[in-house]
Amino acid sequence: MDVIPVGPSPPFSFGTERNPFGGFCRKSSGPRVRPSPTSKPPREQRTLKRYETLGLLIASLLPPEQVVNSEPRRPLPSALLAPRSQRTSLSLPAPPLGPGPGRRSWHRGAQGQEGILRCHPDLAGRELQQGTLTAESRREQRGAGLMSLDAAERLRLAELNAQYRARFGFPFVLAARLSDRAAVPGELARRLQRPPAEELRTALGEVKKIGRLRLADLLGAAGLAGP
Numbered sequence: 001m002d003v004i005p006v007g008p009s010p011p012f013s014f015g016t017e018r019n020p021f022g023g024f025c026r027k028s029s030g031p032r033v034r035p036s037p038t039s040k041p042p043r044e045q046r047t048l049k050r051y052e053t054l055g056l057l058i059a060s061l062l063p064p065e066q067v068v069n070s071e072p073r074r075p076l077p078s079a080l081l082a083p084r085s086q087r088t089s090l091s092l093p094a095p096p097l098g099p100g101p102g103r104r105s106w107h108r109g110a111q112g113q114e115g116i117l118r119c120h121p122d123l124a125g126r127e128l129q130q131g132t133l134t135a136e137s138r139r140e141q142r143g144a145g146l147m148s149l150d151a152a153e154r155l156r157l158a159e160l161n162a163q164y165r166a167r168f169g170f171p172f173v174l175a176a177r178l179s180d181r182a183a184v185p186g187e188l189a190r191r192l193q194r195p196p197a198e199e200l201r202t203a204l205g206e207v208k209k210i211g212r213l214r215l216a217d218l219l220g221a222a223g224l225a226g227p
């Protein structure tokens with residue numbers, strides 16, 4: 001069977017933190033490095049990024065022996081090296097959350113799971129208003145009705161998103177296509193109350209759902225969007 005090469009990443013960055021799947025995400029603190037709408041990466045780089053994301057999604061579904069890291073000095077994410085039966089290792093031991101030295105070293109450690117969450121824009125956030133979301137995110141958020149919120153609903157979500165980020169250190173992530181505008185604030189308020197380690201696992205599970213749905217779209221396949 002063919003092997004799927006992983007990495008190296010193309011030379012673009014939305015920050016300086018490398019996520020566990022090879023891309024760059026925003027750092028949790030400090031000034032945010034954000035491309036302005038007028039400085040989008042060139043078309044080829046966006047296309048490359050899409051292919052890289054697709055390759056990594058596919059790699060995450062394969063047994064480790066079929067995944068080859070084409071960048072010698074960059075180790076594969078540990079989540080990809082685990083036997084497939086344990087690949088739900090996005091439910092690995094809880095990292096220390098919140099401010100403090102433990103969190104920093106965890107960030108730099110082998111897991112770095114939290115980084116993937118920071119790749120996600122807020123639901124109904126500024127990027128949606130400013131039109132700077134990726135086409136996929138925009139479609140997902142629009143499908144959930146998040147583009148039609150009134151001012152009070154938007155404010156409520158913005159407050160909840162800010163509280164969530166302050167508590168957990170990463171943005172609230174939810175597979176918008178499996179939800180809707182009426183359910184999102186309640187779900188956000190509910191998850192805001194959860195213990196950090198549990199919430200991290202839930203949030204990573206949502207990333208997997210989003211990935212599966214996007215992969216199903218890309219492959220034109222039905223049935224990949226299961227639990």
Ligand SMILES: NC(=O)N[C@H]1NC(=O)NC1=O
Nearest residue numbers: 121137140173174175176
């Ligand atoms: N924060 C967050 O959940 N963002 C997203 N969810 C989703 O389904 N698409 C997104 O952009």
